[in-house]
Amino acid sequence: MQSVECNNLTKRYGSVYAVNDLSFSIAENSITGLIGRNGAGKTTLLKMLAGFSLPTSGTVNIFGQNPFNNLLVSANLIFIDDEMVLPENMNLGEILKAAATFYENWQAGLASGLLDYFSLDLCSYYPQLSKGMKSTFNMILGIAARCPITIFDEPTVGMDAAVRKDFYRALLKDYLQQPRTIILSSHLLGEIEDLLDNILLIDAGEKRLHLPMDELRSYAVGLSGNFKLLNELVKKEDIIFQQQLGKDKIYLVVRNRNIDFSAAKLKGLEISPVAANDLCVYLTAKHKGGIDDVFKHN
Amino acid sequence: MYLNADDLTPLYVQIAQWLELEILNGTLQSDEKVYSQYQLAEMFNVNPATAAKGLSLLAGENLLYKKRGLGMFVAPQAKEKIRAKRIKQNLQQLVLQVVAEAERLQVSQAELIAMIKNVEPPKEE
Numbered sequence: 015m016q017s018v019e020c021n022n023l024t025k026r027y028g029s030v031y032a033v034n035d036l037s038f039s040i041a042e043n044s045i046t047g048l049i050g051r052n053g054a055g056k057t058t059l060l061k062m063l064a065g066f067s068l069p070t071s072g073t074v075n076i077f078g079q080n081p082f083n084n085l086l087v088s089a090n091l092i093f094i095d096d097e098m099v100l101p102e103n104m105n106l107g108e109i110l111k112a113a114a115t116f117y118e119n120w121q122a123g124l125a126s127g128l129l130d131y132f133s134l135d136l137c138s139y140y141p142q143l144s145k146g147m148k149s150t151f152n153m154i155l156g157i158a159a160r161c162p163i164t165i166f167d168e169p170t171v172g173m174d175a176a177v178r179k180d181f182y183r184a185l186l187k188d189y190l191q192q193p194r195t196i197i198l199s200s201h202l203l204g205e206i207e208d209l210l211d212n213i214l215l216i217d218a219g220e221k222r223l224h225l226p227m228d229e230l231r232s233y234a235v236g237l238s239g240n241f242k243l244l245n246e247l248v249k250k251e252d253i254i255f256q257q258q259l260g261k262d263k264i265y266l267v268v269r270n271r272n273i274d275f276s277a278a279k280l281k282g283l284e285i286s287p288v289a290a291n292d293l294c295v296y297l298t299a300k301h302k303g304g305i306d307d308v309f310k311h312n
Numbered sequence: 313m314y315l316n317a318d319d320l321t322p323l324y325v326q327i328a329q330w331l332e333l334e335i336l337n338g339t340l341q342s343d344e345k346v347y348s349q350y351q352l353a354e355m356f357n358v359n360p361a362t363a364a365k366g367l368s369l370l371a372g373e374n375l376l377y378k379k380r381g382l383g384m385f386v387a388p389q390a391k392e393k394i395r396a397k398r399i400k401q402n403l404q405q406l407v408l409q410v411v412a413e414a415e416r417l418q419v420s421q422a423e424l425i426a427m428i429k430n431v432e433p434p435k436e437e
Binding site: 044189210211228279280 | 322323324350353354356357358359360361362365405408409412416
């Protein structure tokens with residue numbers, strides 16, 4: 015079953031298309047990574063999924079319904095970001111108690127266990143928390159609510175490396191116990207790629223790729239070696255990224271198709287995997303040579 | 313347990329290869345139950361669908377078999393099959409690369425064989 019379905023979804027702010035003609039669907043009980051550069055439209059998209067804002071045109075369906083002003087969706091979906099509005103006059107313990115009344119599957123034991131693990135004091139107040147601690151508290155809300163659709167928009171903002179790692183593991187462990195549909199947005203794909211079933215890459219409001227993670231990993235390869243040899247081996251339209259290495263050496267990132275790997279190896283070309291994160295950067299770059307292109311002309 | 317992110321091999325294949333090693337070194341015996349997709353997901357910190365794909369890869373090669381409602385088990389003869397497969401696929405491929413590199417470096421066949429003889433096999437941990 016599809017939990018999320020979007021058809022020709024568009025959101026326009028003035029003359030800017032923040033989300034442009036997006037169509038995709040997300041299967042129930044899967045983890046999807048929403049990846050894109052700054053300003054790609056990730057947050058705009060997620061807010062429409064959560065029913066926080068209306069599309070300019072096109073449709074969003076959550077459990078087959080329009081999420082805007084929808085009680086069924088509100089009770090079964092949680093949206094976590096770094097601009098959570100939480101009551102200032104309630105301490106963390108009281109907020110957790112209140113959350114328990116909103117969400118049917120609320121895990122009180124898990125919430126207090128996580129709070130304790132991350133050294134958050136039940137008696138402290140949300141506005142007094144540091145940026146990273148706020149994110150940590152939001153994350154605890156998001157996991158403990160066990161909503162059938164759980165959306166995290168840049169959940170790790172301000173968290174230190176250790177907390178981020180713990181967060182992803184906690185999310186995975188709780189997902190194993192209670193599978194649900196999770197959408198995670200991030201620009202640090204490297205940290206989350208192992209958790210994901212699928213990746214949705216958007217660029218300037220448009221869909222660039224929507225693939226199972228395994229396919230993304232084998233989508234492209236890095237080849238480096240002699241310029242001439244590589245040109246014989248690789249088709250021009252398959253090149254995603256290129257970088258000059260020394261006089262006649264070049265590094266190419268190419269679509270992983272029609273490449274004879276054993277021939278390449280025997281010719282002394284180096285084959286390397288392309289990190290999923292780098293690949294996403296190359297795919298959403300406006301210039302094939304990256305930042306180096308800017309300096310070439312000066 | 314950590315998977316090698318710098319490896320071109322997909323994660324589910326790395327999980328399958330790890331299970332093959334467990335069978336090869338005798339940690340998992342014939343007709344013994346193997347880890348569930350959820351156990352593997354937790355052990356390797358990966359999505360359970362990825363782990364399931366690793367298991368079904370081995371099941372597809374008849375190295376594991378499924379008992380309805382009980383999980384996956386090591387097939388009899390799995391160890392021998394894995395050994396034969398790895399000699400054919402991995403070892404021969406590696407030999408080919410070694411020979412090609414030797415040729416590039418103008419190392420003679422006799423020198424190469426002497427080098428191989430001098431290598432001490434790594435001790436099992």
